[in-house]
Each structure stands twice: as structure tokens, then as C-alpha cells.
Amino acid sequence: MKKILMPLLMVAALALVPYVGVEYAGLGYLFGVLIPYAAAFLLVAGFLYRMVDWLRRPVPFNIATTCGQEKSLDWIGQQKLECPPTRRHAALRVLSEVIFFRSLFRNNKAELRKGPDLAYGSHKWLWLGGLVFHWSLLVIVLRHSRFFFMTPGPFFQFLEDADSFFDVTVPALYMTDVLALAAVTFLVLRRILDAKMRVLSLQTDYFPLFLIAGIVLAGIGMRYVAKVDVMPVKVLMLGLMDFSFNPPGEIGALFYVHLFLVCVLAVYFPFSKLMHMGAIFLSPTRAMPNNSREKRHVNPWNAPVRFRTYAEYEDEYREKMKKAKLPVEKE
């Protein structure tokens, strides 16, 4: 299918670019220094631009989606996370989405049986797959701080030790490498195997998955197969952190593949659906407290609208109202 193959080919082609560039054209400086700087700049600037672009647009109405009992009479129990009465609770609700993927945990699957008969089963695979995927990537990113800082600090050391707890390979196997690959595979397969997912997926859904898979595979290849020497890598990265423009040392080409794909992801990020990372903090249905009857929400552009007043109404119906013995303002 075209919409799966195209993004796959794109990622493959993108992976070849730095390989050819470094191996055959000697463009290590471009791929090791210039492009990473540009990509980092675009990621930060783009992300901020998108966030500001959202934030400057008003939220005219309080449209919280309520998934639990509201604040009501004193003796009726409230569900404060599902139906936050205050901004603090709304913030907790958003955090529970960010950290635990709370809404996805609710997921179920509808099945149509003979009868016809609709049945609903628990369906937590997407929740689990998504959670493993995101958390693994986070740990992997944090783990990389050992390349960016001379001494990364005890928290990062702990993360590193915990992640390599299963010391089964040389160098020690990171659990998150395996988990991230497994989760990516699951997330791709469900888009291909489930009929609904096949219909609704676009090329832009496969591309970032393949891109991330490419990054992880290149990283794994460097560590366990090609065994790329990490010292020059660390020197390069520490240099970048110091805004130095020193040329990179002798590093295997696979590293440049890894780094370049990361740069592509960084540039792609702010201009794509990956911005859900920022959007989740702003979604009005989740981030607003359900207190609109208790506290007036102000619409900054509250448009004036002319309505039909009682006086106009009475003018039209006065005689009929009098006959029906309804009180009127004017006789």
C-alpha cells in the first residue's frame, strides 16, 4: 500500500543521505555540527511558535467534558478528577492524562454480533502500547544526557543503571531499547491490521513511527553491533553544548545516520501532529474546571447580539395576552 511504503522509503532515503554524505563526500562538519544546530533551533523556535500561536487565541466558552459527578449537593460524592471543580483539579486531570494516559485507559472495543447485538469489551492494548512507547522514549532521551554533560548527576546514573538492569549483553542491554522497538512495531501493526485503522491512517501517521524506529535501530546498531567509539561522540556533543563550532573527530557513519534522523524528527516535530505534546496541556475540554455555573467565564470577544425583547413580544401579542388574562406592561 502506497501510504505505508512512501513514508518507509522516505525514511530509508533520509537515512542514506548522511551515510553517503559522510562516507563519500566528507561532509562530517555539515552533518555533525551545522545541521544539528539548525535542527535544535527549529525545534525550539517552532515549538514555541506553535504554543504561542495557540495560546494567543481566546477560549470563549467553558467547554469542559465532564466524565464524572459534578459538584452538587453536599451529600452527593464528587469525582474531582473526572469532573474538576477547580483549576487545581483540572491541572491534576491534565497531568493524569500526560503521565498515565487516563482517557486511553477507558478504551473499549465495540463488536457487532448476530442479532444484531452490540458488545463492548475492554481494550487496553492501545493504552499499554502508547504508554510503553512514550515512557521508553522519555527514558532514552534522558539517558542520552551522559553525552551532553560531563557528569550527568545521580538521577541520570540511576536511570542508566535501572535501564540496564538485565545485564545480558556487552555492553549491557537497555530495556527501553527493546520496549521502544516493540511498542513502535505494535503501533505500526495496529494501523495495518485493524480495518478501521487502515482506513483512517495517513502517510503522516506512518512517517514519524518509521522515523523513530529508524533512530532507535541506528542507535542500537551503534551500541551493540558496530560498537561505535563513544568518546569522540561525547566530545562532539559537549562541544555542541558549549556552542563551539569545532569539527567532529573520527566517528562511524552509523552515528551520523542516527544523528541526522534525530535532526529530521526535531525539524518535523513542531509542524506536525507530534505537537500533541504541547496541545495536551491546552485542550479546553480537559484543562478547564467544570465550574461555569459557579464562576462566570468571560469571553473576551463576547459579540453583541440583538434579541427580541419582551416589549416587542408584548406589542405583537398584547390583545391575545389580555384575552387570556395575562398581565401586560402596557394597556
Place this chain on the structure above:
Amino acid sequence: MSKYLPKQSELVKEFEEKPGVLKGDYAKSEWWETPLEFREGNFCFPAKPEVLEELGFPNPRKWAPTDDDWKLPDGWQKTVMDGMKERLKKYRSLKLYLDSCMRCGACADKCHYFLGTGDPKNMPVLRAELVRSVYRNDFPLVEKILKGFSGSRKLTPEVLKEWHMYFYQCTECRRCSVFCPLGIDTAEITIMVREILQLVGLNNNWTLAPVANCNRTGNHLGIEPHTFVQNIESLVDDIEDLTGVTVNPTFNRKGAEILFITPSGDVFGDPGVYTMMGYLLLFHHIGLDYTISTYASEGGNFGLFTSNDMMKKLNAKMYHEARRLGVKWILGGECGHMWRVVHQYMNTMNGPADFLEEPVSPVTGTKFTNAKATKMVHIAEFTADLIHNQKLRLDPRRNDHLRTTFHDSCNVARGMGMFEEPRYVLNKVCNSFHEMAENTIREQTFCCGSGSGINAEEYMEMRMKGGFPRADAVRRVKEKHKVDSLVTICAIDRATLPPLMRYWTPGVSVYGLHELVGNALVMEGEKKRTEDLREEPMAGFEDGDDDEE
């Protein structure tokens, strides 16, 4: 049975031929390549030209969705794109929800219209993609360069027709937004797209005729003041015949403590009128100082299904009338979308209501602090408080002829968070109550299939499909617990669920919560009760039986 409705066996066959919830084979085609077919039964009649003229809406004309030429105004593409740009500026929600969807598919099988039709474009994610594909084509810079990659397309007449079809197969029920990890709310997108469609004259008479009526006469049904009063007075007579008690509602009375507003369906429609009788009995029972307005005689607000400006215009009457009459606060009847408007929009649009007082129950002294800014209390909260403080004399055995279940209405469930109050009241006024399956109630409740202004006769086929998940859940609880009564707190439900039940689950009747309250209330000076408010015999109270009293 409606000529717009296929036999039940035909729809069953359609379900059974499907390979799964998704209908059709998409191995070789993309969703945007699937053709669109308007035919009798799958569209609501467009608004009549005179209705549009009365409202001052654009492009009044005679047309039908089955026509090839929809007589769109000159420059309609620009009107639509400008309309979209304007709304993207005014609503963070729209921008955010068009930008950030991951197409994870969690929402796909949560939509009752998707479950009922199997049409992929009814998956909430694709419903929004109908718009996103056009939005991506014109707006964000990078994806514009890579069109095939981002799945974008031009705004053509076919795309517009697709919007018209599918944004009227969304009932703004917000079930998808419960499951979405980002909380993307398709209702929000539907509201915006319907506003945009109005700009080029694409609309639906079943929504706009009530809007015009409500503006002119004060209520959706277009009832003039004298008729409105007459109708309630005939209910007063019915109450007297049944109970021997004379209730005395007042109209447009200045100086009353409370203004009571309920959907006009409760005044005119069957079975809504029985709920109205319940309110009247309750208010009499507690000696409430209240009045009903003929000017603000509509709780519902079809403006919500038209445009936000129209919603504001119709809603403005509530506060306007409360101020004129000098009441202390407003009490609202049972209604779904009315309460979405009252709870989430009213005070922002037409407040602050500083001329009213913070609501306090005159009977129990309870302060409704949760409504202290809007100053409008839901009747289920009000009644639950009365019962909790033992201010009502109730005999739940008077509902022993009913075996009930409760249908959470989308808007009070997901746009307000009201779950326990109606259940508390229901359990106090009847002895037999069974919940439907857990994935079909509370925040996961299924829409009646006809909400958001598509309750038209000519739309019956789609309504029966969209309502199927709700009906199916009722069927299960009926088989398991012999339930025969579906209780709701929504006037649209009371209008739309009876045909749905007749079609899929015969033998289940639809009730308003306060109809059951009315049945159970032991009124002072009442005669011996043998029949409920529908004049159906109550079990254990037959004539001749010796009651203990």
C-alpha cells in the same frame, strides 16, 4: 410507519452483511474516494426560504440535497474559507483540535452513528478529517509543500456536500471526547462547521423553523401566549380529574420568587406533558412561589445547533425575563441541550446575572452554591434536595407497575456532570430500577440518535441507525430484568426515544423523571389514586382493593 424508514428486517440484514462494525471494503480505495449518495431518508429537508428570510440568514432558496446543483452563492469558496479563518481566530478549541489529532483511533468505534451505519466517515476522527484535509491544504505552511503526504485536498462542491451530510450525522453528544487522549471534542468541530455551512445557505428546516419560532413566540413550537396558557390549564384539569387536587400555576407574574423554565415539548408533546404534570404537582405539594413565562417559554435552544450567535440570541430571553419579573432565581426543567447551554454558555453569553440572588431552596434552606453565578438550578438537584430533607410525602409503590432503567442524556452527562441526582430521585420514587450495561451509561452514555436538531420525520432511517446502540443497550436490560420503562431527564429524548423503542425494542415506554415523581407524590386532599398520570392502572391500587389508608 414512516415512508422514510425501511422495515426493521431490512436494517437487520444490513447489519448482518457487514464484516464487522466497519461496513465495506477499503483495500483498494481511500476514504476520500468513497462516493456520496443523498437519497430519501438520509437527509433532513433544507430550511424553507421564508424561514431563512425571517431570520435574516443568507441564500434563501428552494433546493434539495438530491439536486445536482445546490445553488450555492457566488464566491462560496471564499465565504467558507473566510468563515473558517475567522473561527480559527476566535476559538482556540477549533485550532487546537484541527492541529493536534494523532489519529490513534480511540474514538473510532465510540460514535453511535458509526456503530449504527458502519460508514468510515462517521468515525469521529474522519468526520474531523473531512475538514482537516481542507484546512491542511490552505493553512499550515510545511504540509502545504507535501500535499500527497499530508492527505490534503481542495474545497470542491463534493467536499461541501460531504460536510453537509456528515456534520448532520453528528449529534454533538461528545462521547468521542471522553475517550480521546487529547479530549478533542467533535461537537466543537460540528458546531463550527454547521455555522460555516449556514453562511452559504446549507441548513435544515427541522432546526431553523424552531429557531425562528422561538425568536418570535418564545418557544420552538411557535405557540402563542394564549395557547400556551390554555395548554397548561388543560393539564391542570387532567391533574384535577386524576387526583382531585387543583394546582394553580401562574403566568408572567411579577414578584414571584422563582421563574420556572422548561422545554416547550413538556407543554405540548406526548409523553412530555406527563412530566409537566409532575412538575405542577411537585410545586403545589411544597407550596412553591413560582411563575411560568409565556415570553421565555422555551428551555431548549436550537441556536446551539445553528450558530453561537443564535444560541446567545435565544438564550438572552431567560435573564431578560427574570429581570423584568423581579424573581430571585430561575429553576430549569428536564432537558439535555438546554442544560449544556445554561451550564456552559448562558452566563458567559448573557451574564453576569447580578440582578438575581444566589439560589436558596425556600423549602429546605439549602444554598445551591454550585449555581451561585448563573443563578439557575436544575430540577433534579432541587428535587433531590427536597427528598433528602424529607420534605416530600412519597409512595414509591405507586410506580410498582413500572420496571425502570435510566438513560443519561448526553449533554447533562458530558456537558455538566449530572449523574447521581436523577438516580437518587428515581430510586426514591420507584422500587424497580436496573442500570443498563456499564459501557452505555453515565459518561459513556449513548445518544438517542436524534439530538442536535435532526429529529425530523424524513430522517427516520438515519435516526434509527444512530439510535441503535442506545436501543440495543435497552434491549439487553429488558431481557435481563424485564425492564419496560426508560426514564430520562431530556425533552428531546422524550420525543425521540419512543419511535426508537417501537422500532428496535417494542414494549418499552419512555418517561420523564418528574412524571414518576408526580405518580409517587401523596398530595394533601387527594382522592384515592388508581391510575398514574397517563391514566394507566397502578399495580396494587386497583379499584375496590382495600388500601391500608
